[in-house]
Amino acid sequence: MSLPLSTAASARPPKPNAAAFADGLRAAAGSVFMIVLVGSYISIGALAHDLGFPVVWVVLSTILIWAAPAQVILITSLAAGTAPLEAGIAVGLSGMRLLPMVVALLPVLRAAKTRAGALILPAHFTAVSMWIESLRLAPALPRENRIAFANGLAAGLVSGAVASTIAGYYLAGVLPNALVAAMLFLTPMSFLTSAVRSAQLLSDKAAYLIGIVMAPLLAYEQVGLDLLWTGLVGGTAAYGLHRLREALR
């Protein structure tokens, strides 16, 4: 992905952090990802309602997990009677992508004097929406303001997601089924497209295609821990292709 990772310091002087936070909130309100989040979380709220989860539980899942695929996995697997341990493993596997995302984001947000504790919130709120928008917008800001901006951005996006979760939960019986289905489609569609944008190396691109084919096949063949094998075997094979091409150069 062509991310502006430049570390060049902006010439602008830093603002008070409250103002930078407010800028982040405004950026969230105007982000195209807000539209995707609203639709996705309406559908997740409706899904949780239909499967019998309490509304507080779903709202907490949005704030604490803050990752739509993980929430869909957790809600559907628990409702299907999957053992919590197995559900937790599937959630953990789906969350693995967050590690390289956090590793890419924090050096952009961090200033010389940043305390480690100040990185916990931006790391917690790292998700595709917040990550793409932070990497797009933060490099233009003075370093001293970037964490406050990212926290404001995240607060805005999470607030929109929470409001949508609640709306979806209570509108579950009213919304036409086709509309809920279409909104449930936002999560896979937004991840399929944004993952293309962040696939830079051959290993990323190969892993992208291998994952799409391998996981449903393994699940169809009822191989246990299909996601784990998809990641370890498929991802390592994709990495091997990258190494092979480097070696042949």
Add this chain to the structure above:
Amino acid sequence: MSLLGDWWPYLILILAGFLPNEVWRMLGIVASRGIDEESELIIWVRAVATAILTGVVSKIVVFAPGALATVPLAVRLAAAAAGMAAFFVMRRSVFAGVMTGMLAVLTGMWARGG
């Protein structure tokens, strides 16, 4: 549902939902200290994570949870293809991709009278 009691679902939310997901973010804080973003380890982690991510979303499309299960598999696959096509045509616009995919699902449902 097997979730009984008042606190049990919340404990499961923390243990099976919050912690397994959050651990990667916190490891990211640790790993971001002094790690080279282009190190071989990170490239491998990214490949594994990418395969798992597209595996997760591919399973959502193929094995459709909740209301999405009422959409035929052929419509879901066609909608995903349409969304990807729109994404590439509109110069890699995520927004164009998701909106096209969503409209394709709606159109597919409408066409079969759903």
